[in-house]
Amino acid sequence: MELTGAQVLAHRAAVQGLHGDDPDAVLALGVVDSPPKTGAAALGVRGRREGTEGLVRVLSLRGAPHLHRREDLPALRRQLRPRTEKQLAAWCGAFPVPDLAHVDLVVDAMRRELPGDTATKGELSAAITPGLPEVVTPYCAGCKAHHVIENVFRLCTLLAGIELEHQGAKLTFRRPTAKPEPEAPGEPTLLRDYARLVGPFAKADAEKWLGAGPQDTWPDLRPVRVDGKRLLAHEDVREAPDPPAGLLLFPRDPYLLGPRHLVADPDVARQVWRPVGSPGALVLHGRVAGTWRYEFSGRTVTFQVKGWSKVKGAARGAVKDQAEVLAGVWGAGALEANVVEW
Structure with missing residues (x-):
């Protein structure tokens, strides 16, 4: 099967609830x-x-x-x-x-x-x-x-x-508020959920995410090609709407799992994924386009976005909306959001 990176990212955004229809989907991971x-x-x-x-x-x-x-x-x-x-x-x-x-x-x-x-x-x-x-x-x-x-x-x-x-x-x-239930029997689901929610991947990507050593039990996988590169898939990559025009994500967000080349060019990846103190990932139309950070001052949280002056149209409005959402998450409605050039 031949796929494009754009198809994979559209599928990933959809199954991970980034259109707002299933916000808890990623909790499987x-x-x-x-x-x-x-x-x-x-x-x-x-x-x-x-x-x-x-x-x-x-x-x-x-x-x-x-x-x-x-x-x-x-x-x-x-x-x-x-x-x-x-x-x-x-x-x-x-x-x-x-x-x-x-x-x-x-x-x-x-x-x-x-x-x-x-x-x-x-x-x-x-x-x-x-x-x-x-x-x-x-x-x-x-x-x-x-x-x-x-x-x-x-x-x-x-x-x-x-x-x-x-x-x-x-x-x-x-201590837990309720007595912990015993370990549940059944089929392994972590790697299957990873394959379902991330889309085509390399085994090294999944093992790095899992961090638990070589795996003996993998879900059924088949080879696919994404932008000419060989990866593995568990389910079909279905047609999906384009990813949101603008997103403010942290570097370990589930959307950014899997082969890094699908979401970022090498020079941008080096800016986002650092050994220490990684900034946030500015995602425009599905791919990481830059970085952002934030700081609090009184009742305002300021989002400093690198290249903000060049973000136009629907992406600019979407990033502003994201800033408002994050201010609400962090301040329970008591904070105002401001987006400026980094």
């Missing part, structure tokens, strides 16, 4: 929420006006804070739990890989030792470390202390059913 409220922003630009009400914030994919539906957590825990040494190695970085059984030791310790109803990351780490073997609590030169391997710690909070507070720059853990 989870929505990155780091810094806090970026997840609410991703849902807000898709038309979700109730913010994060009814959603839970946890450390999930790649150990990063995500927003999920509570009912999705049992299946998520089962799919992210390492089943092989290679999968566990993906969470260990440069540290030696402990036995798979050590994961359950950490999970049990977290359930048993969580101090109080809430605890900082340091408090939880200090509570569980003394009772765990050194193979899973190696010496960390950066912290100058023994503690659970960083991403193993993050994964185990999810497996233990521990949630995150929605606000605050620092990670604060809390």
